[in-house]
Amino acid sequence: MDFTLNDEQQMFAQTARQLFADTCTPDHWRRQMESGAVLDAERWAQIVETGFPLVLLPEDAGGLGLGELDFALIAEAAGYNALPDPLVESAGIALPLLAAAKPDSELLCDPAAIIAIEHPANPYVADAEAATALVLHKDGQAYLAAREDVTLTRKESIDPFRRLYRVDWEVAKAQPLGAVDWDLTLERGALFAAAQGLGLAQRAVDLAVDYAKDRQQFGKPIGTYQAVKHHLASAQVAIEFARPVVLAAAADIAHGDVQSRARVSHAKIVALEAADHAARASIQVHGAMGYSWEVDVHLFLKRALALTNSWGTPYFHRQRILHRIETQPLGPDQTFAREAEHA
Numbered sequence: 521m522d523f524t525l526n527d528e529q530q531m532f533a534q535t536a537r538q539l540f541a542d543t544c545t546p547d548h549w550r551r552q553m554e555s556g557a558v559l560d561a562e563r564w565a566q567i568v569e570t571g572f573p574l575v576l577l578p579e580d581a582g583g584l585g586l587g588e589l590d591f592a593l594i595a596e597a598a599g600y601n602a603l604p605d606p607l608v609e610s611a612g613i614a615l616p617l618l619a620a621a622k623p624d625s626e627l628l629c630d631p632a633a634i635i636a637i638e639h640p641a642n643p644y645v646a647d648a649e650a651a652t653a654l655v656l657h658k659d660g661q662a663y664l665a666a667r668e669d670v671t672l673t674r675k676e677s678i679d680p681f682r683r684l685y686r687v688d689w690e691v692a693k694a695q696p697l698g699a700v701d702w703d704l705t706l707e708r709g710a711l712f713a714a715a716q717g718l719g720l721a722q723r724a725v726d727l728a729v730d731y732a733k734d735r736q737q738f739g740k741p742i743g744t745y746q747a748v749k750h751h752l753a754s755a756q757v758a759i760e761f762a763r764p765v766v767l768a769a770a771a772d773i774a775h776g777d778v779q780s781r782a783r784v785s786h787a788k789i790v791a792l793e794a795a796d797h798a799a800r801a802s803i804q805v806h807g808a809m810g811y812s813w814e815v816d817v818h819l820f821l822k823r824a825l826a827l828t829n830s831w832g833t834p835y836f837h838r839q840r841i842l843h844r845i846e847t848q849p850l851g852p853d854q855t856f857a858r859e860a861e862h863a
Contacts, residue, residue, distance in 0.1 A: 525589075525593070528590075529589065529590055529593060532575075532590055532593055532594060533593035533594070533596070533597060535570060536570075536572065536593065536594045536597035536598070537597045537600065539566060539567065539570060540597050540598060540600070540601035540603055541601060543560070543562070543563040543566060544563065544601040544602070544603055544604070546816050548560065548563070549602070549604065549681070549816070549819065552604055552681075553680060553681075558647070558649045558650040558683060559605055559606075559634075559650045560604065560605060563605060564605055564632070564634075565632070567605065567607055568631050568632045571584060571631070572594055572607060572611060573607070573610065573611040573615065573631050573632075573633075574611075574631055575590055575591045575594065575611065575612075576588070576590075576591050576611065576612060576615065576616045577615060577616065577619050577628065578619060578623075580623070581619045581623050581628045582628060582629060582631075583619070583628075587770075587774070588708060588711060588770045588773045588774070589767065589770040589771050591611070591612050591712065592711060592712060592715040592766065592767070592770040593715070594607070594608075594612075595608050595612060595712040595715035595716050595719070596715045596716065596718045596719040596766075597719060598716055598719065599715065599716030599717060599718060599719025599720045599723070599795075599823070600719030600720070600722055600723045601719070601723070602681065602720070602723070602819050602820060602823055604681035605650075606634055606636065606646065606647035606650055606651070608712050608716065609636070609637060609646055609647060609709070609712075610634045610635050610636065610647070610651070612708060612712045613637055613639075613705055613708050613709050613712065614635035614636060614637035614655050615628070615635055616705075616708065617637065617655060617662070617700055617701070617704075617705050618635060618655060618664065618697075620700065620701065621662055621697040621698065621700045622664070622695075622697055625664070627652065627653055627664075630652075633652040633653070634647070634650055634651045634652050635651060635652065635653055635654070635655060636648040636650075636651035636653075636654045636655070637654070637655045637705070638654060638655065638656045638657055638687055639657065639702065639705060639706065639709065639831075640657055640702060641706050641709070641830075641831055641832055641836075642709075642830055642831065644675050644684040644685055644686055645684070645685050645686075645687050646682055646683065646684055646685075646830075647682075647683055648667070648670075648672050648683075648685040648687060649667075649672055649674075649683060649685065650683075651667050652666075652667060653665060653666050653667060654667065654670060654687060654689075655697070656670075656687065656689060656694060657702070658691065660699065660702075661696065661697070661698060661699060662696075662697035662698065662699070662700040662702075663689075663691065663694035663695060663696055663697060664694060664695045664697055665689055665693060665694040665695070669689065669690075669693040669694070670687050670688065670689040670693075671687070671688040671689070672685040672686070672687060672688075673685060673686040673688070677826060678822045678825050678826055679819075679822045679823050679825070679826040680819075680822070681819070681823070682823065682826045703776070704776065706831060706832065707773050707776070707780070707781065707784050708773070709830070709831035709832075710784050710785065710787075710788045710831040710832050710837065711766070711769055711770055711773055711784050711787060711788070713788055713791075713792065713827040713830060713831050714762075714766045714769065714784075714787040714788040714790075714791035714792065715766055715770070715791070716823070716827060717762070717766075717788075717791035717792040717794060717795040717824060717827060718759065718762060718763055718766055718791050718794070718795075720795040720798070720799065720820045720823055720824050720827075721755065721758070721759045721762070721791070721794040721795040721797070721798035721799070721824075722759055722798070723820055724755070724795070724798040724799040724801070724802040724817055724820045724821070725752055725755050725756055725759065725798050725801070725802065727802055727806075727816065727817050727820075728751075728752055728755075728801065728802035728805040728806065728817070729743065729752060731805060731806055732748055732752070732805055742805070748805055751801045751804060751805060752801060752802075752805065754797070754801070755794070755797050755798040755801045755802075756798075758790075758793065758794035758797050758798070759794050759798065761790065761794075762787070762790040762791045762793075762794045765783070765786055765787045765790050765791070766787040766791050768783055768787075769783040769784045769786065769787035770787075778843065778844050778847060778848060779844065779848065781840050781844070782840055782841045782843070782844035782845075784837075785832070785836075785837035785838070785840040785841050786837075786841055788831070788832065788837050789834055789837050789838065789841075792824055792827055792828045795820070795823075795824035795827075796821070796824050796825070796828070798820075799817060799820045799821035799824055800821065802817045802820070803817055803818070803821065
């Protein structure tokens with residue numbers, strides 16, 4: 521399996537990192553929290569201008585026709601900056617589902633449109649209030665409803681930027697989309713949660729490293745003390761071990777088999793465990809102030825906790841890995857084997 525990033529993918533990743541670094545700073549977070557806005561319109565306009573919402577849409581639907589590996593790089597950059605806007609769930613999960621179910625939908629012609637998704641794996645819908653329309657499910661079938669045709673009830677989330685809603689709606693007011701591939705949608709949701717986890721983890725470590733260089737104790741930076749070094753080195757090792765797992769899952773997701781599903785599950789578990797580890801280590805390095813609202817690292821821990829239990833719980837994903845172990849050959853020669861070829 522070759523998941524070496526090409527020049528175009530590197531360019532996408534760099535563009536995403538730069539855009540989010542410029543438009544998603546702690547000052548932006550705080551202004552958005554104070555205003556209660558569900559969306560930063562100026563930042564969303566810039567995201568649309570870059571073409572990120574079009575990455576996974578097929579070319580005949582006006583998209584770029586790229587793959588999950590390309591979008592995973594954008595999702596990682598979104599995680600690194602704790603992006604409050606619903607780019608990942610709209611462009612990475614809901615829009616490809618809508619394009620497959622209804623390729624002539626007018627919503628696909630509007631790159632600024634935000635689509636929220638109600639999936640059987642999640643009890644609530646993220647960012648529904650900011651959405652133009654929602655993809656809903658009932659009895660295994662998919663429906664499309666305009667935002668104004670549903671009733672939203674806000675549910676509390678540990679992540680202040682991940683707004684969750686219960687959606688009440690009537691079939692008569694929704695457009696049927698028929699049977700859709702809910703399984704592939706789950707795979708994408710889990711994969712892009714894992715990619716965000718990589719970004720969250722790296723940002724948490726970077727915040728701690730910057731602080732450890734500046735904060736002095738007993739006349740020298742705390743980063744010179746072995747205990748601090750070990751905390752952060754351990755977190756960075758977890759990130760480096762998780763990164764190839766996420767890239768491999770992104771490169772393999774299209775197969776839609778036991779191997780690829782286990783790889784996605786593995787990616788989600790290890791990437792979000794790395795994010796949790798890194799955020800907690802960063803809070804410890806910051807000391808007592810690390811637990812305060814004024815220090816931004818708590819936002820990365822909260823996002824990691826929220827993503828850990830979305831798009832399949834850790835138990836669900838461990839069961840999928842166990843199924844692969846119990847039903848497929850094991851060993852170094854089987855690492856990248858396909859069960860159809862090596863049954």
